[in-house]
Amino acid sequence: MARIAWVTDSTSCITQEEAKKLGIHIIPVSIFMENQIYKDGVDITPDEFYSKLETVTELPKTSQPTVGEFSDFYEVLKQDYDCAIAIHVSEKFSGTINGSRLGAEMAGFPVHIVDSKIISESMKQLLLKGMKLEEEGLEAEEIASVLRETANHVKGYVCIGNLEQLRKGGRLSGAGFLVGNLLQIKPILTFDDGSLVPFEKIRTLKRAESRVLSLFEEAAEQNGAYGVSVVYSGSSEKAEDWLHLLKEKYPNITFNLGQLSPAVGVHVGAGTLGILWFEE
Known part of the structure; x- marks a missing residue:
């Protein structure tokens, strides 16, 4: 069977500890806050962020991962995996899905992209469902198809x-x-x-x-x-x-x-x- 890399972005709210335990690869969103740039979940935790948010005078901003960052991300993954299933934040919230798709093409790495149609913990639930389907023997394309249908609900x-x-x-x-x-x-x-x-x-x-x-x-x-x-x-x-x-x-x-x-x-x-x- 193909070796599948499980991918998501940091809007999934999965911590680095959880990701390591579950074998999930997270590409972080950038946070611009008080003249500093943070990688979501890497350089700043939720608790740290919400604490800082209480005192900021200027609204923080976000920036989705660039196509180049996705390409580099997938270049690393293709050394150990045959393909990936990437579950991302709703395409109507962000251009992350398009960046992921273009980055995968640049890296020459097959990635099955799933629009979660939501944010946060529900993205994690889709990942867990997909990983269970992998254990049951389904191929990557089949798993991605099931997850896309699940996201409709x-x-x-x-x-x-x-x-x-x-x-x-x-x-x-x-x-x-x-x-x-x-x-x-x-x-x-x-x-x-x-x-x-x-x-x-x-x-x-x-x-x-x-x-x-x-x-x-x-x-x-x-x-x-x-x-x-x-x-x-x-x-x-x-x-x-x-x-x-x-x-x-x-x-x-x-x-x-x-x-x-x-x-x-x-x-x-x-x-x-x-x-x-x-x-x-």
């Missing part, structure tokens, strides 16, 4: 806890930000075919978080759910409360907890909380 709701971060990034007008703050409006976003789109606006953070939970519960009871992840940025306290509550209510479902990486945190800020899963 990813769902999620996210409660943005920090409107200021959205305003700084130009994703919310100044007037909208002011009204949102005065009325304590908290937007809930959802994933729609790889795009993150507005779903509802709820007054007060507490009500918005309760609504996200109820949306998941409705979906899980109607369509089933697996590979469920509670994701957060900054403090883990509320996410851990959610995890405990969900585990008690749904003992037959496996739940995961994941902190959003700096590459994601740049865009959503601290205080974001969400649930991601796959429909059965």
Whole structure:
């Protein structure tokens, strides 16, 4: 059988320790923050990033891996592997997939690219599913096909806890930000075919978080759910409360907890909380 390299980018929120243990190869996103350049997950951890984020005066920025970086990355991998399966952040969020594809062509290395149509822990769940299929004897092309179909069933709701971060990034007008703050409006976003789109606006953070939970519960009871992840940025306290509550209510479902990486945190800020899963 072909030797398959498992690849992802750092928006998957997989730590270097996890990657080493699982045999996953991560290409990092670059973070530009206060005149410094950090490689996500390599030069800066999520905890370090969110701590720095509290005091920055200028919005951090991200830069996807370049085609040259991908080419070098794949040149190394092709010394030990016959091909790769690369699971990347949604193509509608970033040009990472195109960079990966072009880099693989430059390196002359066969890479089966999967658009996860999402971010974070769900990318990890796709990787784990793919690795299991490899153990079962499926070829790389077959595995990639199954994972692409699985990605079509990813769902999620996210409660943005920090409107200021959205305003700084130009994703919310100044007037909208002011009204949102005065009325304590908290937007809930959802994933729609790889795009993150507005779903509802709820007054007060507490009500918005309760609504996200109820949306998941409705979906899980109607369509089933697996590979469920509670994701957060900054403090883990509320996410851990959610995890405990969900585990008690749904003992037959496996739940995961994941902190959003700096590459994601740049865009959503601290205080974001969400649930991601796959429909059965």
